Amino acid sequence: MPDRSFLNWPFFEDRHRELATALEQWAARELGRIDHSDTDQACWDLVSALGRDGWLTHSAVPPEGGELDVRTLCLIRETLARHDGLADFAFAMQGLGTGAISLFGSDAQKAEWLPLTRSGQAISAFALTEPQSGSDVANSTMTATRDGEHFVLNGEKTWISNGGIADVYTLFARTGEAPGAKGLSAFVVPAGLPGFEVVERLETIAPHPLATLRFTDCRIPVHAMIGAPGEGFRIAMSVLDVFRSTVAAAALGFARRALDEALTRAKSRQIGGAPLSDLQMVQGHIADMALDVDAAALLVYRAAWTKDSGAPRVTREAAMAKLFATDHAQDVIDRAVQLFGGDGVKSGQTVERLYREIRALRIYEGASDVQRVVIARQTLGAHQGG
Structure with missing residues (x-):
């Protein structure tokens, strides 16, 4: 058994220790049941199990408001990773994929997506990286051009975790309010829209669902923007x-x-x-x-x-x-x-x-x-x- 004495450090409260114990028991009981022979299906099964048993409620700001508890997030990721790397991935992407919605989204955006992602009924993704701009986010070239009551998306994203299996993407594109980083905005983009294409599934040394996405004149409503223009x-x-x-x-x-x-x-x-x-x-x-x-x-x-x-x-x-x-x-x-x-x-x-x-x-x-x-x-x- 791994050392658990760190849970007695003053960083933690009793609720964290109780959560760590409960999750350890759950992981030992449930994760061995997941078939990993099909990575996409395994991710769906893991998200479903994590949502069914309430662990994904910690991946977003509570409905009544407040803040994300980062110690809880870290304890969950540490425990899941120790048992099963794909389980950690599945949990983490539900949090990262909806983090912008949870922290900055409108009431309507939160009401539409967070109940689904918390319950494991929908999978989320975070679409930031582009072929020519990995670490250099300010160099992003994907555009979101205003056209009446819509934005029109054009460009590519790559190395997108959950790409190809996600139901909703938090996507960042250039709206042009200013040069560089200050000209980016964030959007909620559901999968399956016309002009939204998964052009390549990416294989890595540790199997995870990853993909390159292409947007060609893909139209999303103005209210899909998260926060204000230029805040991406x-x-x-x-x-x-x-x-x-x-x-x-x-x-x-x-x-x-x-x-x-x-x-x-x-x-x-x-x-x-x-x-x-x-x-x-x-x-x-x-x-x-x-x-x-x-x-x-x-x-x-x-x-x-x-x-x-x-x-x-x-x-x-x-x-x-x-x-x-x-x-x-x-x-x-x-x-x-x-x-x-x-x-x-x-x-x-x-x-x-x-x-x-x-x-x-x-x-x-x-x-x-x-x-x-x-x-x-x-x-x-x-x-x-x-």
Whole structure:
């Protein structure tokens, strides 16, 4: 069993500890029932199960108002990732995909989509990345041109999680109020509209539903805009500011699982008539893995606690958490694979699956080098010296 002593840290309240215990029991009971042979169907089954049993209620602002509880989001992602990377993906995309609606949408937009996504009856997606503008969002070229009571969408989005299976997309396009980032707006776009085409499904080392989307004279009503014209970049960054910490939490879940697998292996595997764990070199690897896990957890839950405590932005804290947790989870998992020897790269082994799962987390929602730039700018900007 993974270490759960971190739940006694002062970052958490009793409600968080109760939720973590309940979700752990649910995940152990339910996730093994999901057939992963068809990734699209598995995502539908996972979203349905998460919605049916109430976990997706935490993915959006409560109907009565308030804020997203980032510590809860992080605990859910960490726990799901430790059990099943696709379950974490399914939960995360319901939150990220509707984050702009939940935080900035009109009452009508919230009433139309949030009950469906919270209950698992609809799948959501976040369509920001374009072929020529991944990390450089201000370079987006997709357009939304006003035509009477409609906007007309033209352009492409790529690497869109849940692309091809989502019912609703939060999409960002250039409306031209100003150059660069200030000329982007956000929209709610249902799937299946005329002019909306899934042009390619993208295969990756860890199976997830990903796609390239093309919009050709696709018309959406004016009221599909989220917030005001030109606010798209601010909305996107505000949503990512909340959910970036949860990416770090997912990486932490992968790392905890890898450490747990490595501990079991080191204690049970014999070498020279003694357990692998008796070797000093192995103990050194275990020590480094445990250190990386705890350091990542401290950064993740500091960022989440800071946001929940009322900080308007946690750009620096979230960037630190994502950078450290994802990079060091890669190290932890790599050490686990090494301790398993040949079995570690055998298809179907847990550590082999984790090795494939972790790599993408160092890229999406802000690649590691982008996080370094963010941290440096925030640190330089806060420095008061000469």
